[in-house]
Amino acid sequence: MFTGLVEGRGTVHLLEKNGSAIDLTLAIPEWITNDAHLGDSVAINGCCLTVVEIEVGFLKFQAGAETLAKTNLGLLSPDDQVNLERPLAANGRLGGHFVQGHVDGVGTIKSIDRDGEWITMWFDVPEALALQMVAKGSVTIDGISLTIVESQPASFSIALIPHTLGVTTLGQKQVGSVVNIETDILGKYVQKLIPITSDGFNERR
Incomplete structure (x- = not known):
């Protein structure tokens, strides 16, 4: 973990x-x-x-x-x-979110928008992964716990502070770079328990 x-x-x-x-x-x-x-x-x-x-x-x-x-x-x-x-120690602080290290798939950087020292990145991802994302939810990108700003059917955005850009590899990435994506494990279980139909609605509505 x-x-x-x-x-x-x-x-x-x-x-x-x-x-x-x-x-x-x-x-x-x-x-x-x-x-x-x-x-x-x-x-x-x-x-x-x-x-x-x-x-x-x-x-x-x-x-x-x-x-x-x-x-x-x-x-x-x-x-x-x-x-x-390294894995979380039993007495460690959970400062990010629960990350398994089981990558679900890859995404591609769609755009990089700079605002001073901050950066907003948009990522294209398979729709199956985007379905497990929500605005203000968590996502892991190349091992980094981040908060989703906007979530769309096949893409999402994040806002990166200067510290994250400086201590991780995201500050070196360019448009078109391929990154590892792991969605939030909680979202996966919710999706499993409440299946979504092809029209985007819950089967149990």
Whole structure:
């Protein structure tokens, strides 16, 4: 379980094909590697992966075919930066929202509107994901817990403060960039319990 509060950034050091999977080695801040153990979970751009090898300053992970199909990890290149978060400690503060690290799919940055130091971003997403979003609700973008400003049938917007732009990879993104999306788990359960018909109304109306 994660919160979507990014702890730091790592840098892609090495990408190696391994059949339909990839081995991903990241250069990681030492304060994370010093506390890492084999088998630990780490959210990389919001995708929960397992530590399979540890070296000083580096952690190695493996991403399978399903992960590559649902996330942007397969689009990474050496020297790209990624957002990092370790799992929530039992005595930790839940400052974001409940994030599983199970990416639902990807979205594409549609527009970037600047207002001084602030930025409003619009994202295009599959309608199935947009259906699980509401204005003022939570969404995870590349592992970052954010609040939805507007929600439309196949897109949504967020407002980014300078701090978020400075400590995460969103400040480096451009129009057309692909990002990982995880919708709020609460919205998924509500949708499961109250199915929506093709005309957009609740079946139990």
